[in-house]
Amino acid sequence: MHISDGVLPTAVALGTSAVSAGILLWSLRRTPADDLPKVAVLTSAFFVASLIHLPFGPTSVHLLIPGLVGALLGPSAFLAIALGLVLQCLLFQFGGLTALGANLLMIGLPALLAGLVFYHFKGRTKKQRILVGALCGGGATFFSALILALLLASGGEDFIGVAKLALIAHIPVVLIEAGVSGMVISFLLKVKPELLDIPFVLKEKA
């Protein structure tokens, strides 16, 4: 899923980096110091999840878990994904430093969206929370694949063709992530339900 160095035009790489930096600053300001242990745990989960590869035809795809990170962290998800991506880039050689902004936008935006959706639609019953969590997990990966196609289209590729390929390749990941997110949320509802009550505040209170 990661975009490598030199794939995107310079203007797109610079633009996405600037937008990502802005959102990262916003995410940093919305992260309370008390939430840092949780952010660290989910950053590590995101960092390690990329090592779980699923064989798919001649190639293989790996887990991303943006939906789960977004649902559990809310606005701090962007910060967690930024740190995870920097480490994946430096230690695993996934993606590239010049494409870091694009990768961050591709995974971070769906995570924030998943957080927003989970916060507004999680409801009160256990079943509804698990269902919304699973939908957030699968939907965020689907959205990531769409952004990937959009970014690759900016480099001169045919959007429809790339989008089809990216979506088909990520069908198993979408399904597995929906299942994993649902299971994690169901487990958290039993052992620590307060973890799921993350306020998704877009603006600081005056």
Add this chain to the structure above:
Amino acid sequence: MTVFRRPLSLLLLIFFLFWVSPLLTLAQETPPQMEAMAPMELLQQKNQQLHQQLRDARREIAQIRTEGSAPGWQEVVTGLGIIFGLSGVVMMVTARWRLTRR
């Protein structure tokens, strides 16, 4: 007559050796078209075998490359250490900052 018997038999032998026997061997050999086909088939077979071996070698090289570039447990532990270390440092700094504010 007995005088000519020996040279005559010698002549017959030479005639057979140098004239008839090559014709007989030629008659037994395959026609020229068939003769040309056999090396072509052999070449094609060899070509297919080589292609198969080349494909196997390429697959093995790709496998070795992916195995070599795959991150090991050392990178994973390093990454986890950096994440928890950084969060620990930030938590310590914010805690101290809170204490000094009081």
